[in-house]
Amino acid sequence: MQHSPMRFETRAVHAGGEPDPATGAIAPPIHLSTTFEHGPAGEPHAAGHIYIRESNPTQSRLEEALAAIEGGEAALSFGSGVGAGAACLQALEPGAHVLFHRDLYYAFRTMAVEYLPRWGMEASFVDMTDLDATEHALRPNTQLVWTESPTNPTMQILDLRAIAALSKGAGALLLVDGTFATPALQRPLELGADVVLHSTTKSLGGHSDVHGGALAFRSRGELMHRAQHNRHILGAVASPFASWMVLRGIRTLACRMERQSATALAVARALEGNPGLRSVHYPGLESDPGHAVAMGQMSAFGAMMSLRVAGGREGAVRAASRVKLFRNATSLGGVESLLEHRRSVESPDSPTPDDLIRVSIGLEHPDDLIEDLVQAVAV
Numbered sequence: 001m002q003h004s005p006m007r008f009e010t011r012a013v014h015a016g017g018e019p020d021p022a023t024g025a026i027a028p029p030i031h032l033s034t035t036f037e038h039g040p041a042g043e044p045h046a047a048g049h050i051y052i053r054e055s056n057p058t059q060s061r062l063e064e065a066l067a068a069i070e071g072g073e074a075a076l077s078f079g080s081g082v083g084a085g086a087a088c089l090q091a092l093e094p095g096a097h098v099l100f101h102r103d104l105y106y107a108f109r110t111m112a113v114e115y116l117p118r119w120g121m122e123a124s125f126v127d128m129t130d131l132d133a134t135e136h137a138l139r140p141n142t143q144l145v146w147t148e149s150p151t152n153p154t155m156q157i158l159d160l161r162a163i164a165a166l167s168k169g170a171g172a173l174l175l176v177d178g179t180f181a182t183p184a185l186q187r188p189l190e191l192g193a194d195v196v197l198h199s200t201t202k203s204l205g206g207h208s209d210v211h212g213g214a215l216a217f218r219s220r221g222e223l224m225h226r227a228q229h230n231r232h233i234l235g236a237v238a239s240p241f242a243s244w245m246v247l248r249g250i251r252t253l254a255c256r257m258e259r260q261s262a263t264a265l266a267v268a269r270a271l272e273g274n275p276g277l278r279s280v281h282y283p284g285l286e287s288d289p290g291h292a293v294a295m296g297q298m299s300a301f302g303a304m305m306s307l308r309v310a311g312g313r314e315g316a317v318r319a320a321s322r323v324k325l326f327r328n329a330t331s332l333g334g335v336e337s338l339l340e341h342r343r344s345v346e347s348p349d350s351p352t353p354d355d356l357i358r359v360s361i362g363l364e365h366p367d368d369l370i371e372d373l374v375q376a377v378a379v
């Protein structure tokens with residue numbers, strides 16, 4: 001029977017979730033086996049698995065779900081978000097140039113600056129909110145354009161359709177780190193990107209209890225095959241238990257993101273104009289410079305925001321020290337609200353402003369979160 005393509009929420013609940021053929025179990029089994037019986041000349045079993053590092057049944061279920069929720073032909077899961085990114089960068093040719101947006105996840109900046117030259121590649125940075133500058137920064141050997149939207153931690157919004165067109169025009173592939181938005185709110189492959197990266201440690205896992213990463217690909221092309229080979233040979237593989245936890249998180253992603261986005265918008269609106277703050281960066285605010293672009297590519301604005309606190313570093317650290325409900329902790333996308341003075345946990349040469357607090361909104365009642373932040377930033 002021919003099915004119409006199902007809607008996001010339905011795919012997120014069912015993809016990779018066929019009942020276990022051996023038992024009928026509705027919840028997916030976790031297969032811990034590291035090895036799978038094969039024939040005398042190495043012929044794989046019908047399921048196709050040989051050794052855990054190459055593929056395994058729990059990971060296959062997760063990858064089916066990741067591809068389905070991003071609308072891609074294929075997906076790969078990894079042991080971490082940075083492992084996924086490294087596998088993708090290492091899939092490029094020696095001599096390749098990678099163009100990065102200026103504001104990006106700090107470990108990828110480190111990879112660009114320290115590691116790409118060692119791997120025989122070039123990296124450069126440009127402010128991709130400026131499309132002319134972006135076009136000029138593309139080089140004949142640019143193989144990959146690396147974006148994030150919204151960005152971690154300054155919450156900039158990049159026009160992904162426009163950047164996809166520029167990348168395509170230059171013969172480069174476009175990667176979007178979609179960790180903040182998640183496919184519940186933004187699906188970059190539908191906007192023209194070639195590959196989407198996730199730290200599944202964040203909202204896909206959703207409960208601050210599993211570490212993982214993912215790449216979802218527009219097509220089963222060369223980039224995907226090379227990244228898969230890198231995972232197999234270089235080893236950034238997730239455990240079956242971690243794969244199972246991420247798959248479980250995906251089941252509730254749509255409703256968590258819907259609620260966390262609504263709460264984040266309420267918090268941002270309540271804080272906007274507070275005399276203890278210089279600014280609130282949240283793309284759902286009409287005053288936000290990224291609002292119009294975000295309206296065209298996101299269905300809601302996500303759980304993340306950043307606050308620029310009055311009084312510089314001292315003001316920001318004081319506010320972070322006063323919270324009673326929020327916890328000071330890194331990471332994001334869990335059910336509990338977290339915040340952190342971001343500059344303090346990035347490298348000393350980080351471009352993150354000194355007065356910035358990054359906030360991850362969880363599933364608590366919005367009024368409790370607003371009360372806590374209002375008393376924390378009071379002058």
Ligand SMILES: *Cc1c(COP(=O)(O)O)cnc(C)c1O
Nearest residue numbers: 080081082105152179199201212
């Ligand atoms: C956390 C994060 C990463 C890195 O993921 P890990 O799972 O910690 O390796 C990459 N990109 C963004 C936007 C992140 O927030």
